[in-house]
Amino acid sequence: MYYDDDGGEFRENLRAHLEEHIEPIVDEADREPLTREEFLEYTGVLRELDIGFEPGVAEEYFGNLERFTIVSEEVSRVWPSLNVALQMSFPSVFVQHAADVTQDAMLDKLHDGECIGCLAVTEPEGGSDTARPNTVAYKDGDEYVLEGKKQWVGNAPIADVALVVAHDDEADTQDMFLVDQANSPFETETMDKLGWKGVNNGKMYFDDVRIPEDNRLSNIVGNALMDGADMQEIVPFPESVSQLFFEQKALNATFSFMRTGMSFMAVGIMQAAFEEALEYAEERETFGDPIGSTQLVQEKLYEILRDLETSRHLSRHALELLKRGDDRARLISSLAKAYTAERSVDATYNALQIHGGEGLKTENRLERYYRDASVMTIPDGTTEIQKLIVGKELTGMSAY
Numbered sequence: 279m280y281y282d283d284d285g286g287e288f289r290e291n292l293r294a295h296l297e298e299h300i301e302p303i304v305d306e307a308d309r310e311p312l313t314r315e316e317f318l319e320y321t322g323v324l325r326e327l328d329i330g331f332e333p334g335v336a337e338e339y340f341g342n343l344e345r346f347t348i349v350s351e352e353v354s355r356v357w358p359s360l361n362v363a364l365q366m367s368f369p370s371v372f373v374q375h376a377a378d379v380t381q382d383a384m385l386d387k388l389h390d391g392e393c394i395g396c397l398a399v400t401e402p403e404g405g406s407d408t409a410r411p412n413t414v415a416y417k418d419g420d421e422y423v424l425e426g427k428k429q430w431v432g433n434a435p436i437a438d439v440a441l442v443v444a445h446d447d448e449a450d451t452q453d454m455f456l457v458d459q460a461n462s463p464f465e466t467e468t469m470d471k472l473g474w475k476g477v478n479n480g481k482m483y484f485d486d487v488r489i490p491e492d493n494r495l496s497n498i499v500g501n502a503l504m505d506g507a508d509m510q511e512i513v514p515f516p517e518s519v520s521q522l523f524f525e526q527k528a529l530n531a532t533f534s535f536m537r538t539g540m541s542f543m544a545v546g547i548m549q550a551a552f553e554e555a556l557e558y559a560e561e562r563e564t565f566g567d568p569i570g571s572t573q574l575v576q577e578k579l580y581e582i583l584r585d586l587e588t589s590r591h592l593s594r595h596a597l598e599l600l601k602r603g604d605d606r607a608r609l610i611s612s613l614a615k616a617y618t619a620e621r622s623v624d625a626t627y628n629a630l631q632i633h634g635g636e637g638l639k640t641e642n643r644l645e646r647y648y649r650d651a652s653v654m655t656i657p658d659g660t661t662e663i664q665k666l667i668v669g670k671e672l673t674g675m676s677a678y
């Protein structure tokens with residue numbers, strides 16, 4: 279009950295598909311970071327509903343804001359790690375317009391839905407400061423040489439391609455570089471963490487890693503445009519988000535999109551916790567009555583539903599602004615990401631508390647909901663950084 283029924287048939291089909299194929303395996307599958315084979319198996323389940331990054335499918339999933347947010351919410355209601363693993367694979371789309379050697383090595387995989395991607399921004403020296411990467415790309419003939427370290431990168435240890443943020447030494451500016459494991463091998467190391475256990479986050483080491491100059495992102499985009507591709511074919515973002523590329527910085531528009539997805543992810547986690555808390559409150563009896571008949575448990579249910587519904591409405595507001603290409607999208611998506619992440623920590627804590635000792639058992643899901651919610655406040659910019667973005671958007675003055 280209390281399902282969000284908007285989204286019609288697509289949401290209904292997705293929910294049924296997840297209940298059938300993912301719900302029965304999630305408790306075991308989420309205990310360890312996904313191997314490559316597991317990633318392909320579980321994202322394969324989503325591909326059956328045209329959710330993925332193969333050409334022709336990416337536009338339907340990533341290019342459709344309504345669908346993208348429904349997927350984020352519904353997949354996260356069942357398995358947040360799967361939502362993140364899938365989403366963070368998006369750089370694989372750039373293979374289509376990359377250097378010939380990368381296309382030769384990766385294009386078939388991309389078409390088969392087997393090219394795993396990752397986005398490498400964060401560095402050990404302080405992830406919040408994304409403006410000044412220490413990773414350097416310097417030119418050597420017709421190649422770039424990458425030197426540096428990244429960490430926390432989702433999918434890195436199982437990725438075929440990585441989109442790596444680095445300082446372009448020659449142009450003296452920040453750019454991104456597509457690195458494929460087949461032609462330009464890089465070392466990785468899996469990192470363990472509190473929640474999102476299924477996501478294979480990792481450290482990455484770039485030590486004299488050589489890539490063709492055509493794999494610099496600005497070259498990938500420029501070459502594709504010269505070949506007659508339009509922007510939507512190169513980056514399958516929704517048109518309204520691509521529009522914001524020109525009004526705001528491309529990276530800011532990208533983050534507005536990703537943070538809106540994160541907000542819906544928090545809603546999905548809260549929805550799952552709410553359903554289990556309500557069911558348990560009705561079933562569990564103490565002192566001869568269901569615990570749901572007590573005022574303090576009803577207060578907790580009230581608080582969970584309040585957090586869930588306010589988060590859902592704020593997320594939808596962010597979605598509406600993005601759809602319109604409204605320049606307030608950046609402010610509201612940051613506000614929504616920070617707010618929903620914090621609410622999901624509160625809501626899953628309340629749901630866990632309603633379950634008493636049962637909530638702490640690792641064989642139940644409550645402790646996973648709480649761990650997964652706790653992670654929400656860090657990636658894609660911490661809650662503190664979201665506050666500073668809102669402050670900057672409001673005042674025009676940067677406090678960071």
Ligand SMILES: Cc1cc2nc3c(=O)[nH]c(=O)nc-3n(C[C@H](O)[C@H](O)[C@H](O)COP(=O)(O)OP(=O)(O)OC[C@H]3O[C@@H](n4cnc5c(N)ncnc54)[C@H](O)[C@@H]3O)c2cc1C
Binds near residue numbers: 400403656657658
């Ligand atoms: C599970 C997970 C998945 C991730 N996935 C990816 C990924 O796929 N790709 C990727 O590139 N990165 C990824 N990240 C990295 C993530 O984006 C960073 O962890 C995050 O941006 C924070 O950086 P940091 O951990 O270095 O913290 P720091 O930047 O060291 O911050 C530490 C603390 O100081 C606060 N702080 C920092 N600067 C300021 C300031 N100016 N004012 C106020 N407070 C400040 C922060 O809010 C935080 O509380 C992931 C991280 C996690 C945990």
